[in-house]
Amino acid sequence: MNDVKKVLIAGGTGFIGYHAALLFLSRDIEVTTIALPNEIELEGWYPKEIKLITGNLFQMSKDEIINLIKDLQIDTFVYALGPDDRFIPEGNAYDFFHDKLVVQSTKICQAVKEAGIKRCIVLSSYFAHFDRLLSYKLSKHHPYIRARMEQQLSLFELAIPHVFDVMMLELPFIFGTMPNRKPLWRDHFLSLFDSMKQLYFPKGGGTAVVSVEGVAEAIVACAHFGVSNTCYPVGIQNMSYRHLIETMMSIIGDQRKFVGVPAWVTAIFAAKLDKKLLKNGKQSGLNHKLLMTDILNRLFYIDPDFMKERLHFEELGFNGGIDVNKSIADTMKACYPEKFM
Numbered sequence: 001m002n003d004v005k006k007v008l009i010a011g012g013t014g015f016i017g018y019h020a021a022l023l024f025l026s027r028d029i030e031v032t033t034i035a036l037p038n039e040i041e042l043e044g045w046y047p048k049e050i051k052l053i054t055g056n057l058f059q060m061s062k063d064e065i066i067n068l069i070k071d072l073q074i075d076t077f078v079y080a081l082g083p084d085d086r087f088i089p090e091g092n093a094y095d096f097f098h099d100k101l102v103v104q105s106t107k108i109c110q111a112v113k114e115a116g117i118k119r120c121i122v123l124s125s126y127f128a129h130f131d132r133l134l135s136y137k138l139s140k141h142h143p144y145i146r147a148r149m150e151q152q153l154s155l156f157e158l159a160i161p162h163v164f165d166v167m168m169l170e171l172p173f174i175f176g177t178m179p180n181r182k183p184l185w186r187d188h189f190l191s192l193f194d195s196m197k198q199l200y201f202p203k204g205g206g207t208a209v210v211s212v213e214g215v216a217e218a219i220v221a222c223a224h225f226g227v228s229n230t231c232y233p234v235g236i237q238n239m240s241y242r243h244l245i246e247t248m249m250s251i252i253g254d255q256r257k258f259v260g261v262p263a264w265v266t267a268i269f270a271a272k273l274d275k276k277l278l279k280n281g282k283q284s285g286l287n288h289k290l291l292m293t294d295i296l297n298r299l300f301y302i303d304p305d306f307m308k309e310r311l312h313f314e315e316l317g318f319n320g321g322i323d324v325n326k327s328i329a330d331t332m333k334a335c336y337p338e339k340f341m
Contacts (some may be wrong), residue, residue, distance in 0.1 A: 001312075002119060004076050004223045006030045008069060010051065010108065011080035013040055016123060016171075018178050019216040020078060021050055027220065032072055034228055045179040057081065058104050065111035076223045077112045079105060079122040082241060085144045085285050086188045093283035097147035106154045113164045120164065121222050122155055123215075124148055126172045126208060129233040138294060144285025156229045165228035168219055172235050172302065173244075175327040176212030177334045186335035190248070197254070200251065201241055202292050203260025208235030208302040209244065211327035226313040232310060235302030237324045247325065251332040252339050263297035 003218060007024050011017040021031045032051040042052070054247045055068055058081075082100050083089075089096035109120055110341025127145045131138045139146040143186055152168055159166040177183060204214075222232060237249075242258050249256065270288035277283060286295075334338050 001224050002076075002226075004029055004034070004119075006072065006074045006078045007078060007223065008072065008112070008117070009033045009078040009080060011035070012044065012078075013052075014080060015044065015176075015178055015181060015184075016032040016174070016212060016215050016219075017078065017080040018046075019176070019212045020048070020080070020219045023213075023216040023220050024223075025049055032074065034068075040180055048216060053299060057101070057108050062107050062111045062114075065108060069112065069117075070115045074112075074115075074117050074330060076119045077109075077117045077121070077220055078223075079109065079120065081105070081108075083285075084125065085127070086184060088277065088282050088284050090282055092143075093285045094143035095147060097144050097285050098150065101147040101151045102154050104281055105151055106158070109155055109158055109166070113158055118164060119223060119226070120155070120158075120166045121226065122151075122166065122168050123219075124152065124168045124170045124231070126170045126216045126233050126235070126300065126302065127295075128152060128168070129170045129231065129302070132231075136294070141290050141294070142286045143283070147285070152231065159228050161228045165226065165229065167226035168231040169215070169222060169224050170231055170233045171215060172208035172210060172233075172300070174210055174212050174215055175324060175331045177330050178212075183331050183334050185331055193249075193256075199245055199256050199258045201245060201258065202266045202268075202296045203242070204298070205296045206240040206262070206299045206301060207218050207244070207253050208233075208238050208300060209235055209324050209328075210236045211324050213327070214324075221254045233302045236304050238299075238301040238304075240299075241296065243327075247328055248332055251329050263293045266296075267292040 005121060007029055009017045009021055009031065012021045013035040017033065021033060024031045032053065034053050034055055034057060036056055037054040057065060112120060127138055128148045131145055131149055139149045155166050158164065175258050215234060218234045242260060247256050267289045270292050274284065274288045
């Protein structure tokens with residue numbers, strides 16, 4: 001078990017970083033966070049016990065980052081930065097994600113290594129887990145997943161066991177809320193159904209899910225027990241998309257029927273979306289056509305008992321966060337506050 005005393009969170013005012021910071025504080029661990037200047041109003045809700053320093057790590061040089069943190073005597077670094085697959089960039093998607101997820105993360109983690117930090121926990125995607133697991137490689141067709149796999153290789157090359165440990169937490173769908181931020185679920189998933197008479201979605205698929213509190217527990221457990229050069233897929237519960245979507249919609253009283261559609265049918269419409277994006281000078285990090293057939297049509301399930309065993313949850317008194325169903329309900333209430341007034 002590692003002796004964790006002082007933690008630095010890059011992205012500590014964001015959704016996951018905020019909850020991780022709260023949990024570290026509850027265990028009497030000092031927390032410092034790096035956030036963008038004026039990113040979000042913190043007065044009145046952000047814990048004053050957290051030391052806040054500002055800076056854009058993506059724009060800073062390695063030496064500037066070292067000078068920013070070298071005197072903080074940090075032992076553990078949590079990297080909760082970078083765009084996920086929901087972000088659709090201008091121009092070439094691979095170039096964008098390679099820069100943000102590989103080039104920038106390598107620069108930043110090299111800097112914290114040279115600043116004397118001993119452990120580095122990087123938040124990644126469970127797509128990387130399935131890219132390793134499946135016979136067909138998701139990274140071959142999805143620029144975002146390709147960049148995630150390259151990020152893993154690049155950061156693991158920095159690792160020196162017991163000198164600079166690097167661990168990856170591979171995260172699935174996450175539910176929960178935080179102050180002063182609206183959940184991304186409304187704009188990036190639920191809005192897909194706004195114009196539908198029924199809830200049309202590829203049939204047969206499913207996903208691992210977790211509450212944001214469960215992710216925070218995994219981060220803290222990894223800080224204490226994580227083994228260098230190890231990827232930890234995170235998931236507390238598995239749900240079919242049918243069950244997940246019906247659960248979400250029932251919370252807000254939406255009575256529309258879920259209709260499972262063959263993946264090849266949804267792929268036709270998804271391909272048109274990609275063409276539209278390219279016409280407007282954008283490209284998704286996920287090939288939408290193959291997203292329908294290779295991902296949303298399959299069971300991306302994670303064994304929660306395996307995860308708990310690997311991260312020694314019991315030794316730290318963790319149970320995987322609050323009940324996921326409650327977390328889904330909280331998310332939906334935050335997405336549609338007008339329905340609960």
